[in-house]
Amino acid sequence: MPPKSWKDYVPRYVSLYYVDYNENLDSREDLQERCIRRNSLHPLEEQVWEWYAEQEHDNLQGYLADIRKAMEADGKADEYARNEEGIKDLLYERNSIDPTDELIDNSAVTNMFYSLGVEIEGYVYGSNARKESEAISLRKIRRALKLKKGQFADELHELLANAPYGGELRIYFNAIFSRLLTGDTGNDFKRIRFYGDVIVAIADSRNGAGYHVRLPTDITLPFCRDNLFTDSQVHYSYANEICGMLNSWCDSTRWETGMKPLKSTMRKSRMSEHQKQEALYEKRFREGGCTLGDMNHKRHRNTYYINSFPCGTKCPHCGTFWID
Numbered sequence: 001m002p003p004k005s006w007k008d009y010v011p012r013y014v015s016l017y018y019v020d021y022n023e024n025l026d027s028r029e030d031l032q033e034r035c036i037r038r039n040s041l042h043p044l045e046e047q048v049w050e051w052y053a054e055q056e057h058d059n060l061q062g063y064l065a066d067i068r069k070a071m072e073a074d075g076k077a078d079e080y081a082r083n084e085e086g087i088k089d090l091l092y093e094r095n096s097i098d099p100t101d102e103l104i105d106n107s108a109v110t111n112m113f114y115s116l117g118v119e120i121e122g123y124v125y126g127s128n129a130r131k132e133s134e135a136i137s138l139r140k141i142r143r144a145l146k147l148k149k150g151q152f153a154d155e156l157h158e159l160l161a162n163a164p165y166g167g168e169l170r171i172y173f174n175a176i177f178s179r180l181l182t183g184d185t186g187n188d189f190k191r192i193r194f195y196g197d198v199i200v201a202i203a204d205s206r207n208g209a210g211y212h213v214r215l216p217t218d219i220t221l222p223f224c225r226d227n228l229f230t231d232s233q234v235h236y237s238y239a240n241e242i243c244g245m246l247n248s249w250c251d252s253t254r255w256e257t258g259m260k261p262l263k264s265t266m267r268k269s270r271m272s273e274h275q276k277q278e279a280l281y282e283k284r285f286r287e288g289g290c291t292l293g294d295m296n297h298k299r300h301r302n303t304y305y306i307n308s309f310p311c312g313t314k315c316p317h318c319g320t321f322w323i324d
């Protein structure tokens, strides 16, 4: 038998991390959104390293202590000391648990939307006239969804009638967010296909309103990452904040991505601008201030009601006024 090398003391299977099945990313859709934006798992991995650093350290020390004890028992204390760095490297190499993967595996699907980059105009405030006729709105929707005239006429009428404020035209679907990453910014997806019972919504994230319908259709669109969003991270979020729906509500939309380019192009969604604006409002509020024009009550302090015409609520700090 050849003499035992220090490598023989390192177990073949090493787990430097333990991720409980209860641990997942369901309450960390902010991190998921950051990964979607960057087409990379990196924003998540950075967090995971932080979360699991202590556990990794403790587990590594545990393995080292066991190996040291075993080698000392065989009279190899010196060999251990000489090779400790090599032993550490080998432990990392043999580690079979990636906590990022485990957390993703434990996570539920996330409500996502793909913006068609089309804004449907709603009613003019305080009047009963739409800014655009239903015929024009319908034409915009049909063009965006590549529908023939008359196709899904009832559903589209229902959609428009129930979204009086208008908003952005979106397709809602559920996804494990990591399946929407190529991890290579230079080589992103080129197309995305939606089929099954496709959930089509008009959602107004600025004012918090919207409606959706289910269309049994099949549509392939150019993939434009700027049009892809984690719903909960665009306020007001349609599924949570506006409708309060169960996570599974948009399961019926099936989807797949592809790498073959399409000739057509996507109109850009306005939501990334909106998201940036929201982030600025949040930051200002956390720093103790507020912003004129930010219509989210929660980001103002000491607002009070004015009971004379025009009635409404006012913020004494920035002057934002919510008319009744």
Ligand SMILES: [Zn+2]
Residues within 6 Å of the ligand: 290, 291, 292, 299, 300, 301, 315, 316, 317, 318, 319, 320
């Ligand atoms: Zn204010």
